[in-house]
Amino acid sequence: MDKIIVEGGRTLKGEVRISGAKNAALPILIASLLTDGINTFSNVPQLQDIHSTALLLENLGARVETRAGTVRIDAGGPIQYEAEYDLVRKMRASVLVLGPLVARLGKARVSLPGGCAIGARPINLHLKGLAALGASIELTHGYVEASAPRLKGADIYFDVVTVTGTENLMMAASLAQGTTVLRNAACEPEIVALADTLIKMGADIQGAGTSVVTINGVSSLKAVEATIIPDRIEAGTFLMAAVLTKGNITLFNTEPDHLGALIDKLRLTGAEIDIDGNNIHIKNSGPINSVDIKTQPYPGFPTDMQAQFMVLMSIANGTSMISETIFENRFIHVSELRRMGADIQVSGNSAIVKGVPHLSAAQVMATDLRASASLILAGLVAEGTTQVNRVYHLDRGYESLEKKFAALGAAIQRVK
Ligand code: EPU
Secondary structure, three states: OOEEEEEOOOOOEEEEEOOEOHHHHHHHHHHHHHEEOEEEEEOOOOOHHHHHHHHHHHHHOOEEEEEOOEEEEEOOOOOOOEEOHHHHHHOHHHHHHHHHHHHHHOEEEEEOOOOEOOEOOOOHHHHHHHHHOOOEEEEEOOEEEEEOOOOEOOEEEOOOOOHHHHHHHHHHHHOOEOEEEEEOOOOOHHHHHHHHHHHHHOOEEEOEOEOEEEEEOOOOEEOOEEEOOEOHHHHHHHHHHHHHOOOEEEEEOOOHHHHHHHHHHHHHHOOEEEEEOOEEEEEOOOOOEOOOEEEOOOOOEOHHHHHHHHHHHHOOEOEEEEEOOOOOOOOHHHHHHHHOOOEEEEEOOEEEEEOOOOOEOOEEEOOOHHHHHHHHHHHHHOEOEEEEEOOHHHHHHOOOHHHHHHHOOOEEEEEO
């Protein structure tokens, strides 16, 4: 398996283009299952989870053609109703086919995703919602079997804010009969991006981006052309790299409005940030101030940036508290950061981080995408040469991360 070798201590300078958002692209590609004809999506990031999604869609019978950042999907032919364990196991977001398949075919058989490194991650709310839309749900042999001749609109309340749960039900309700209201819906930009695409396809959706989303079902949806929004988590990772390395970077192809919570916190650390349309310019020259964060659903501080922010706090002046409220087990990076000299104590869902003058390089690895990114960031400032193993997780969600860092002046390379 590939490794990434980082020699710490370089200041990052220059420009970096932010790729399309993984978590927007996944549901949007899957929404093709609701349409006839050829969909064309551009600004699709080239990364492992996108390949897994293409495989999943092909396995279901769709025709998928990928060229550079453009993906064409034709789901107009016969579509199968079963998503196998081997495909779902590789990527939890595969469960997003459940809603579209039941809506289109009247039945679906999808492997249950199971837990993962960051928590148990049940899909009970996806299933509760589909049941409310009239689907009969059975769990057998590790699979969810859902069937309904035609889904019927319903009033659905989510006990917990769930991003993919909201997306699954928004897609299912688009082809249901009558009106569906989703309450306590997720408000993430990726939800709005999916809703915008569904609306282009002919769906009638109001309120996406707020906690109440209303969907008036229609009888069919048509294929579209759509562009994937910029990846706010990738952008956030580069912003943090600039602060860490006392760098001076311009990010282009970003959506600064999606980064409000992080930009606020980074300004408090002492970073200078200027926004100019879709470009963000960031510079840091002084010491890093310690700042507390608490992860929350959007527009709160994203859980997907918690690990990277912890690296920043590891070398800040003073002590900070990082609280993780979304996933019960998302501190996998802590033990690896400690091996690099960080002073972090975890108690329940909070971590107390006492800034140290410097981190020291080590061999590290992580079993989660964002935790892996945090180890690369730590490597950029650690004294010595850090080796990040099991890069597989990083490749699931970042497009050419090491190449982009190298272009900014980092001493970083991938070793096969
Ligand atoms: N939850 C339930 N029941 C459900 C669904 C969720 O209890 O039926 C709980 C989860 O266990 C968790 C919380 O609700 O404690 C929020 O989970 P959510 O469903 O929002 O997470 P997700 O939709 O599975 C997406 C992103 C994650 C991101 C989270 C939170 C995609 C493909 N994945 O996951 O991204 O961390 O929202 O923002 O959109 C990543 O990109 O590295 C990543 C993990």
